[in-house]
Amino acid sequence: MAFRNWRESVIYQLYPQSFKDGNGDGWGDLQGILDQVDYLIELGTDMIWLGPIYDSPLVDNGYDIRDYQRIHPRYGTMDDFQQLLKRLHENDIRLIMDLVINHTSDEHTWFQESRSSKDNPYREYYIWRSPGTDGGEPNNWRSFLGESAWTYDEQTGEYYLHLFDRKQPDLNWEHPPLREELYKMIRWWLDQGIDGFRLDAINMISKHPDLPDAPEDAAHPLGQQFYKNGPRIHEFLHELHEQTFAHYDHIVTLGEAPSVTMEEVLKYTLPERGEMDMVLAMDMMRIGKDPKHPWRSRDWSINELKESVLKWHEGVHGRGAYAVYLSTHDHPRMLPDIIGAGDHYDQAAKLVATFLHTIPGIPLIYQGEELGLPNTIYSSIDDYRDAGTLGYYEHAVADGESETEVLEHIHKRSRDGARAPIPWNCALPQAGFSEVEPWIPVTPEEQLHGRCVNDQMTHPDSVLYYYRQLIQLRRMNPIVIYGSLTMLLPQHEQIMAYVREWEEERWLVMLNFADEDVSIDWSAEQIDDTQQMIKLHGNYPKFSRPTNREDEHDLSELKELRPYEALIYRMQSVSL
Missing domain, CATH: 3.20.20.80 (Glycosidases)
Known part of the structure; x- marks a missing residue:
């Protein structure tokens, strides 16, 4: 292996x-x-x-x-x-x-033993408590199902804790x-x-x-x-x-x-x-x-x-x-x-x-x-x-x-x-x-x-x-695994854009989360929008963009993303 x-x-x-x-x-x-x-x-x-x-x-x-x-x-x-x-x-x-x-399940052998009597060796494998001062649950905790996190067991007259279903009693890690x-x-x-x-x-x-x-x-x-x-x-x-x-x-x-x-x-x-x-x-x-x-x-x-x-x-x-x-x-x-x-x-x-x-x-x-x-x-x-x-x-x-x-x-x-x-x-x-x-x-x-x-x-x-393709791209490029991230357009309500950087390499990822064309204004970003970028991947078919340079762009050319468009570029040089 x-x-x-x-x-x-x-x-x-x-x-x-x-x-x-x-x-x-x-x-x-x-x-x-x-x-x-x-x-x-x-x-x-x-x-x-x-x-x-x-x-x-x-x-x-x-x-x-x-x-x-x-x-x-x-x-x-x-x-x-x-x-x-x-x-x-x-x-x-x-x-x-x-x-x-x-x-565990309440059908686990440990719990079956635990509920059999208060002096059973497995009693402390789970979390048991006497009724509260009002005779009810030991506390007011609720389970993830929205019900009480405690279930009463008539055999021993105590409650057991279950953060999930009552048939899933919690183990007592203190033991x-x-x-x-x-x-x-x-x-x-x-x-x-x-x-x-x-x-x-x-x-x-x-x-x-x-x-x-x-x-x-x-x-x-x-x-x-x-x-x-x-x-x-x-x-x-x-x-x-x-x-x-x-x-x-x-x-x-x-x-x-x-x-x-x-x-x-x-x-x-x-x-x-x-x-x-x-x-x-x-x-x-x-x-x-x-x-x-x-x-x-x-x-x-x-x-x-x-x-x-x-x-x-x-x-x-x-x-x-x-x-x-x-x-x-x-x-x-x-x-x-x-x-x-x-x-x-x-x-x-x-x-x-x-x-x-x-x-x-x-x-x-x-x-x-x-x-x-x-x-x-x-x-x-x-x-x-x-x-x-x-x-x-x-x-x-x-x-x-x-x-x-x-x-x-x-x-x-x-x-x-x-x-x-x-x-x-x-x-x-x-x-x-x-x-x-x-x-x-x-x-x-x-x-x-x-x-x-x-x-x-x-x-x-x-x-x-x-x-x-994405899995192979990740496998072949350590920048995606180890690189730093700088978020661009932080207040844009539809587009997420970020730069990943590792050693001498920089990538730009742009994602449009809207079901419509969305414009981009790069003027507020500390980034040189004239630098050439090489397209590595995108989620629209190749050559579907109306340009003669499908795989090479200046950032200044990318003023709009199509509905749910995703683009990954290698940046030749960039100033952040």
């Missing part, structure tokens, strides 16, 4: 149950992934983040783990897993698994025997030959020891200031690293750590601290989302993206590390509701790709982005599967909100919008994902508009082809 430096990688997130069904039961599995390894190779990614495949009741799509060291039969067997790992390694592709160690059990399990997986982990909800493992009430006007979810980036988080992460990852070669760790300052990110990711390699830069996931109402959308500005790019670049880039992304299994796709593509859908999809691969940070592609897939809208609540979505629908309708309005919110904000099966061949039943009806419906054809893999594989103007 000749793995690329992970800082130079492009990560591809696989949501296994929606990627490819290999055995014809309507559920994506390891054999289906194995059948499509050539697709991943051709795309050019060199690190796969595989969603949870552990044994689970699947209340939360596998993030409720019943047995860490057993693969759920729906996904296949350990032999299937080893075949996939071998095939990826033969092509120098890392495989990192999803590691969920903030909580050393619990941590030792986790480290043992992690070493077992590393001994199987995997290349690291994406650490789910990792900055929530240290809770404030007093578990105090949160102010009633605190942000959703109530109580998060007492369990995100908690008092012992860095101690726990350093111990985790020293007991596991530090003893293996080529291991990569990627942490999900919402609500962090840049100072916290540096603590998490500076190499000398020995905690994690990188975290997910989650700011961009919040654009278009109402922070006070998680199921409501809001208007947003391109300047929010600019501020996020600058914040992470100035605070972390070149010291710590972070992955940048625009959608995952937990967030709706950007197109077409957040970035309204209008009549220029493919250009918008390519614009998003250009942005993702040319800003600082390690790009993370969520499966289907490379096809320009839309956020799926299902016509009926019966087609949705996400527990949070169904819970919101039930409560909102019961509270008197109109079903039509509730469904409009769900269409834009439900996680299921990004979880529809990958369409491999639009000419086949179930878009080639499976021979039978899948676990969640495929995206309706009128929303796909033929954006299936078979339509794009050999089409030089396809979104898929464009992603391949």
Whole structure:
């Protein structure tokens, strides 16, 4: 194996149950992934983040783990897993698994023992508390589902804490025997030959020891200031690293750590601290989302993206590390509701790709982005599967909100919008994902508009082809990975433009986030607009611009960008 430096990688997130069904039961599995390894190779990614495949009741799509060291039969067997790992390694592709160690399923053996009695040796593996002074919950914390974060257990007369679903009790990291059990399990997986982990909800493992009430006007979810980036988080992460990852070669760790300052990110990711390699830069996931109402959308500005790019670049880039992304299994796709593509859908999809691969940070592609897939809208609540979505629908309708309005919110904000099966061949039943009806419906054809893999594989103007080109461009040009960034036109409400600089090389990237022609005035920028530039890439077909010099321009010639146009230029010389 000749793995690329992970800082130079492009990560591809696989949501296994929606990627490819290999055995014809309507559920994506390891054999289906194995059948499509050539697709991943051709795309050019060199690190796969595989969603949870552990044994689970699947209340939360596998993030409720019943047995860490057993693969759920729906996904296949350990032999299937080893075949996939071998095939990826033969092509120098890392495989990192999803590691969920903030909580387990309530069906895990540890929790079954823990709830059996107060003096059981496993009691302290979880967070139990007596009822509050009023006989109710120990505090006022709310879960991410909007309900109380505490569930009463009649058998022992106490409550257990769950920041997520009540069937996902939180582990008690204050208890050393619990941590030792986790480290043992992690070493077992590393001994199987995997290349690291994406650490789910990792900055929530240290809770404030007093578990105090949160102010009633605190942000959703109530109580998060007492369990995100908690008092012992860095101690726990350093111990985790020293007991596991530090003893293996080529291991990569990627942490999900919402609500962090840049100072916290540096603590998490500076190499000398020995905690994690990188975290997910989650700011961009919040654009278009109402922070006070998680199921409501809001208007947003391109300047929010600019501020996020600058914040992470100035605070972390070149010291710590972070992955940048625009959608995952937990967030709706950007197109077409957040970035309204209008009549220029493919250009918008390519614009998003250009942005993702040319800003600082390690790009993370969520499966289907490379096809320009839309956020799926299902016509009926019966087609949705996400527990949070169904819970919101039930409560909102019961509270008197109109079903039509509730469904409009769900269409834009439900996680299921990004979880529809990958369409491999639009000419086949179930878009080639499976021979039978899948676990969640495929995206309706009128929303796909033929954006299936078979339509794009050999089409030089396809979104898929464009992603391949960007990945190769990044691989061949360290400026995109290591270069500094200077933002131009900082107050422009439609265009993002920035210069990347590395050693003696300078690139200019221009992105029009509007569905219309937009003019540019360079006069306020400290930049010589007569310098020649060589075009490296763009998202409109070659020779479509009305000029005799399609690949060479002076900046002074670029006074207008077309709808969702993206351009990358090498600058021969520039003054900033």
